Amino acid sequence: VDRLGLARDVVLPGWVSxxxxxxLFQVxxxxxxxxxxxxxxxxxVDALRRAVPVLANDVPVLREVGGTAARYADATDATAFGAAIRTVLADPPDAATRDAAxxxxxxFTWDDAxxxxxxxxxxxxxxxR
Incomplete structure (x- = not known):
């Protein structure tokens, strides 16, 4: 963040209540x-439950919990992941898509787990055995 001069735009809050x-989810x-x-x-799951759009690393476990409700990109490629962030922000989901999320x-509930x-x-x- 400091090296790229993003301190005014990026907040790394650490642990939050x-x-x-x-x-944070509301905004x-x-x-x-x-x-x-x-x-x-x-x-x-927490973000989707609150209808916040999700962009996740394209790995099986995140695809399992995000399903078609999330979008995916390769997080090992910073340029591709950054481009995917821009794409999602430029094309936010509509109300029906948020409801589906x-x-x-x-x-995914604790009782079912x-x-x-x-x-x-x-x-x-x-x-x-």
Whole structure:
């Protein structure tokens, strides 16, 4: 940020409270997720749940949680990812697309995740090793 002279345009807040996070989502034009190593992609789901447009690194786990509700680019190519950011900002989703993103994200709940883990554990415990 400093090297590129972007200090006036880029804020790196570090840890934020829940209230601050909600405020950031409310004013966000885009959630960019250039994560190279991702366990699940919960931040993508969080943004979609709030109808914030998402641009994510094009990796399987982020495609799984973002589905067709997010857009993707190769985050290992800074020029391509930057161009994709410009494209998304220039062509924001309409209300129907934002509603579809909310609907998509609603599929990912803690209860469903817990049920899925419980099912896997039940199968693993029910089968002899």
């Amino acid at each position: 829940d209230a601050q996070l909600e405020a 966000a034009d885009l959630y960019a997720c250039p994560s190279l190593v991702e366990g699940f992609g919960l931040p993508v 909310r609907e998509w994200a609603s599929r 817990a049920d899925g883990v419980a099912t896997v554990l039940d199968r693993a415990l029910g089968e002899p």
